[in-house]
Amino acid sequence: MDWKLEGSAQKTDSHLLQEQEVILEDTGEDSISESFQLLQIDVECEHREVETLPTGSATWCSKNVQRKQRHWEKIVAAKKSKRKQEKERRKANRVENSGICPQHSKRFLRSLTKERLLEAKHSGPRLCIDLSMTNHMSKKELSRLAGQIRRLYGSNKKADRPFWIYLTGFTTDSSLYEECLRMNDGFSSYLLDITEEDCFSLFPLETLVYLTPDSEHALEDIDLNKVYILGGLVDESIQKKVTFQKAQEHSVKTARLPIQEYMVRCQNGKNYHSEILAINQVFDILSTYFETQNWPEALKKGVSSRKGYVLQNSVE
DSSP, X not given: OHHHHHHHHHHHHHHHHHHHHHXXXXXXXXXXXXXXXXXXXXXXXXXXXHHHSOSOHHHHHHHHHHHHHHHHHHHHHHHHHHHHHHXXXXXXXHHHHHOOOTTOOHHHHHHHHHHHHHHHHHHSOEEEEEOTTOTTOOHHHHHHHXXXXXXXXXXXXXXXXXXXXXXXXXXXXXXXXXXXXXXXXXXXXXXXXXXXXXXXXXXXXXXXXXXXXXXXXXXXXXXXXXXXXXXXXXXXGOOTTHHHHHHHHTTOXXXXXXXXXXXXXXXXXXXXXXXXXXXXXXXXXXXXXXXXXXXXXXXXXXXXXXXXXXXXXXXX
């Protein structure tokens, strides 16, 4: 049976060849070259089709996977390059804005800050925040006070000559403590002293100076042998002369910021003038003065124009 098929195939091939010879004889030499060209094109097209056809599903899948892999690698490389450029940009901005040497790592800067704060605990100025008057404050007032404590601590960390901070009359089961934990990231690890004791029992009375806007005495300088006290109150809860009366009850010296000595009232639409500042604003003034020994510069940093006061040399 196979032999017969093979024989028939041979006959068919020979028959085709004979027909091609007859065609060639009839067409002449010019047609011969055209026919060979057509045959060559057919062979090449067939050969190309064979090459492009997949030899198996495994080969086709592997090529598809490789193509996707190369595409993914390009995306990853582009993302890495973009992250690197963004990191360099932020680094350059930090160097430009703060003057930090670029080779200093975050770990080194944290270590340096910790070292400065611990040094202030032994030899720096001391500032006490009296938090014994927060029992009757609303949740909104407690939230504002917690935010002021956060800003005060942040300013102290950045200072070249920081204070050592005490939070006195501060219980861990109080609403203010919970609010500080909620609003201030890392509050439990702040480098400061937290105590339930009252500031009047924690330090010798002769070393205390209560800073209150109701005092008759202007603060002239910062004494390293003194402990300066700020009342932990916010605008809504302030009652006239509360901190001043508390200092008098314990026979403690008082002082106010020298706003009246270096600043003057400016006219405004509401005719509003106030020397009452948030505790973080008072601290910014104290910290700036301690570093610069310049009251006008310190007051300019802490006293907002909204309080109705400007520096004397700012008035035309």
